[in-house]
Amino acid sequence: MNPSRIVITGLIASGKSSLLDILKENKQCVIDADKVNKKLLEKGNINYELIKKSAHFNQAFVNDNLDKKILADIIFNDEKKRKILNDITHPNIIKAIEEEISLCEKNKVFIEIPLFFQMKVKFSYDLIVLVVADRDIQIKRLTKRDNIDKEYAIKKLESQDMLKFMIENSDIIIDNSKDLDNLTNQAISLIKGCDYNESNKNNR
DSSP: OOOEEEEEEESTTSSHHHHHHHHHHTTOEEEEHHHHHHHHTSTTSHHHHHHHHOGGGGGGEETTEEOHHHHHHHHHHOHHHHHHHHHHHHHHHHHHHHHHHHHOOSSEEEEEOTTGGGOSSOOOOSEEEEEEOOHHHHHHHHHHHHTOOHHHHHHHHHHHOOHHHHHHTOSEEEEOSSOHHHHHHHHHHHHHHTOOOGGGOOOO
């Protein structure tokens, strides 16, 4: 099976996970890159071991266990180390995603990759779907989800902000600024709209 590959991406707190939940409810084949990454970071798995070998992230290990919160703080405050971590982990994430795609028995697969545009290593894909939301809504979602104050939420959003570039380089935009019913309607349209012929595929 060689399913059409639809990438789902967007800035933090735009509502990508909500879109994925709707796609799953509608029996679509869905891959969550964050879950793939989480598995690879488990003790004994490849990205865990590679990070452990890197002197840049020694402080993220407590009692021989990787503290993901400490690791997140390290890369959030140090762009150089963030790039180093990405170089270490992204190739293995892509490889694992490719393996999951090969197991998909549907004619299309939706792959959520929050930092797709920031990744140096990519795979062939057919469409990019960008999920967006009003900035105030993103801030409210982020403060509630991560239990952080407004100032820190704004700082996290600004660290990711390349929205103009993302919009210009995406095929479909889904605006998740309204309610769940509105998002559901857009998701159904997305599913129907992605039912296109193999001959129209545009592997990039």
